[in-house]
Amino acid sequence: MTERIVRWSLAVLGGCGMAYGLVLVLTRVSPADWFRLARWGLAAWMINDLVLMPLALLLGLTVLRRVPPRRRMPLRIGLLGLASLVIMTAIAVGARAHQKNPTAEVTAPLPALLITGGVLVLVILVAELVAGLQRPERDEGPAAG
Amino acid sequence: MVRWPLQSIRRRIPTPASVTGAVQSPAVVTRLGLFLGPAFGVCFLTGLISHNAQSPTGVLLRPWPVWGYRLTQGIHVATGIACLPLLLAKIFAAYPRILDRPDGPARGPSVIIRFAAGRLLIGILTAAGIVQVATGLFNIFQWYVFTFDFVPVHYAVAWVAMGAILIHVATKLPTIIETLRRRRRTGQRHSPGARRGFIGGVLGVAGGLTIFSIGQTIGPLNGLALLSPRRPRSVNLQGVPINRTAAQAGVVDRIDSWSLTITGPSGEHTLHRDTLTAMPQATVRLPIACVEGWSVSAEWSGVRIKDLVDLVGGAGRDLRVQSMERGSRYARTRLPADFVADPRSILAIRINGEVLALDHGYPARIIAPDRPGALQTKWVERLEVL
Numbered sequence: 001m002t003e004r005i006v007r008w009s010l011a012v013l014g015g016c017g018m019a020y021g022l023v024l025v026l027t028r029v030s031p032a033d034w035f036r037l038a039r040w041g042l043a044a045w046m047i048n049d050l051v052l053m054p055l056a057l058l059l060g061l062t063v064l065r066r067v068p069p070r071r072r073m074p075l076r077i078g079l080l081g082l083a084s085l086v087i088m089t090a091i092a093v094g095a096r097a098h099q100k101n102p103t104a105e106v107t108a109p110l111p112a113l114l115i116t117g118g119v120l121v122l123v124i125l126v127a128e129l130v131a132g133l134q135r136p137e138r139d140e141g142p143a144a145g
Numbered sequence: 146m147v148r149w150p151l152q153s154i155r156r157r158i159p160t161p162a163s164v165t166g167a168v169q170s171p172a173v174v175t176r177l178g179l180f181l182g183p184a185f186g187v188c189f190l191t192g193l194i195s196h197n198a199q200s201p202t203g204v205l206l207r208p209w210p211v212w213g214y215r216l217t218q219g220i221h222v223a224t225g226i227a228c229l230p231l232l233l234a235k236i237f238a239a240y241p242r243i244l245d246r247p248d249g250p251a252r253g254p255s256v257i258i259r260f261a262a263g264r265l266l267i268g269i270l271t272a273a274g275i276v277q278v279a280t281g282l283f284n285i286f287q288w289y290v291f292t293f294d295f296v297p298v299h300y301a302v303a304w305v306a307m308g309a310i311l312i313h314v315a316t317k318l319p320t321i322i323e324t325l326r327r328r329r330r331t332g333q334r335h336s337p338g339a340r341r342g343f344i345g346g347v348l349g350v351a352g353g354l355t356i357f358s359i360g361q362t363i364g365p366l367n368g369l370a371l372l373s374p375r376r377p378r379s380v381n382l383q384g385v386p387i388n389r390t391a392a393q394a395g396v397v398d399r400i401d402s403w404s405l406t407i408t409g410p411s412g413e414h415t416l417h418r419d420t421l422t423a424m425p426q427a428t429v430r431l432p433i434a435c436v437e438g439w440s441v442s443a444e445w446s447g448v449r450i451k452d453l454v455d456l457v458g459g460a461g462r463d464l465r466v467q468s469m470e471r472g473s474r475y476a477r478t479r480l481p482a483d484f485v486a487d488p489r490s491i492l493a494i495r496i497n498g499e500v501l502a503l504d505h506g507y508p509a510r511i512i513a514p515d516r517p518g519a520l521q522t523k524w525v526e527r528l529e530v531l
Contacts, residue, residue, distance in 0.1 A: 003318065010315035017308025024301035033293035037302070040291060044275035045268050053240040060166055076168065077346030080237070084230040084350055088282065088372055095288035095374070103387045103504055104287070105375060112371040116357055123349065
């Protein structure tokens with residue numbers, strides 16, 4: 001009973017939130033921006049369903065299956081970290097090229113990527129070293145993803 | 146007879162179970178959601194505070210604590226950045242769900258409608274989440290590739306995203322509860338093996354991104370801010386970054402003829418720079434906190450706002466502040482009465498012991514506690530008691 005009340009409450013609150021967001025789009029966002037926003041929303045959906053998810057599937061089917069089970073988790077974390085860093089660096093590089101503020105002292109993105117990427121690799125190696133000392137080999141099951 | 150080709154096609158399409166790996170489990174997806182949901186929630190709440198602070202009719206605006214906006218906007222940007230790896234990990238863990246099909250042997254209209262509605266919700270949730278994180282990142286790096294007006298769009302989509310998250314939690318609540326109960330029943334303190342490592346690794350990546358970017362808000366971590374949009378404060382003009390130069394604001398040509406006009410109930414006063422300099426000066430140490438997440442404290446010197454307002458008998462009222470800049474959203478701002486009366490609110494003419502640079506708002510700018518940087522108006526030419 002309590003669970004049902006909580007679910008309904010969340011659903012109603014969520015519905016109100018979404019409806020309010022839609023009202024804000026219609027009343028505070030200019031009509032010209034509606035289409036720009038719709039394009040961005042569509043692009044985001046396409047990136048998720050047509051790029052990220054197939055990429056994850058491909059990663060599991062082609063790369064991870066060739067890697068020893070014990071190395072798959074560090075590889076997943078490394079790729080996730082690298083993807084995050086590459087996204088932020090790509091934005092930083094693009095922003096530098098389009099910077100209209102001549103006084104902006106922006107962080108150099110490529111050295112930042114190298115240093116943070118190096119830290120990521122180092123942390124994964126140390127974690128693997130510690131895990132290797134603490135735990136025996138364990139089979140982790142199917143490789144997909 | 147039409148069924149045979151369809152059944153053949155269905156058999157060839159992979160099912161979620163056939164592509165599920167060590168981390169594509171309800172346990173991992175649930176636990177990632179336990180971090181991603183609150184991260185989005187905190188980002189949403191601090192975003193509400195920021196939006197309210199920038200609104201001319203914002204409620205409960207107070208000039209204390211002085212570091213209030215600095216804290217909330219710093220958290221907003223930090224949690225937004227942390228959402229990036231959390232979102233990627235959630236997408237990665239949940240990707241087999243894209244191969245879901247309507248349940249049951251008898252897939253009647255109600256089942257298909259429910260399935261379609263569920264997919265639509267997930268589509269909206271994912272799209273809104275990606276749009277928020279992506280446009281937020283582009284904004285803090287000042288790369289306005291999205292071309293739409295960021296403030297109202299980011300605010301509206303935030304409500305859509307949070308609403309979709311709540312509905313998503315409502316639909317998945319039985320799974321969430323069952324997953325967490327199963328952990329307690331089996332006595333496990335952590336998810337087994339690979340799943341624990343994955344979640345720990347994701348949190349580590351999120352934490353790492355935060356550490357390498359939050360230095361733009363927290364002074365002692367400034368040297369670590371490798372992923373922040375701006376370099377450490379020491380290399381900036383007079384120690385404070387600049388978002389908009391005098392040239393960009395189009396005020397350079399008119400600076401030499403600058404004067405300050407103050408209007409109020411008892412009349413109008415026009416002051417020049419030497420008059421301002423001759424008035425009693427106050428020195429305050431206050432942060433400039435930008436919506437992009439960076440913040441820097443500086444020592445500001447100038448005339449107290451309340452002293453200027455007293456010249457025209459405007460005590461206890463809001464103040465309209467007009468900049469020399471034209472056409473900007475923030476060229477005209479409103480300073481609430483509480484801020485006007487606060488002795489730390491000044492019309493600054495010096496920063497860190499030097500005369501205010503042109504790009505920092507010379508001859509005079511507003512500095513007040515707990516106020517977004519965009520509202521610390523530069524190149525002030527008019528103060529009007531409302």
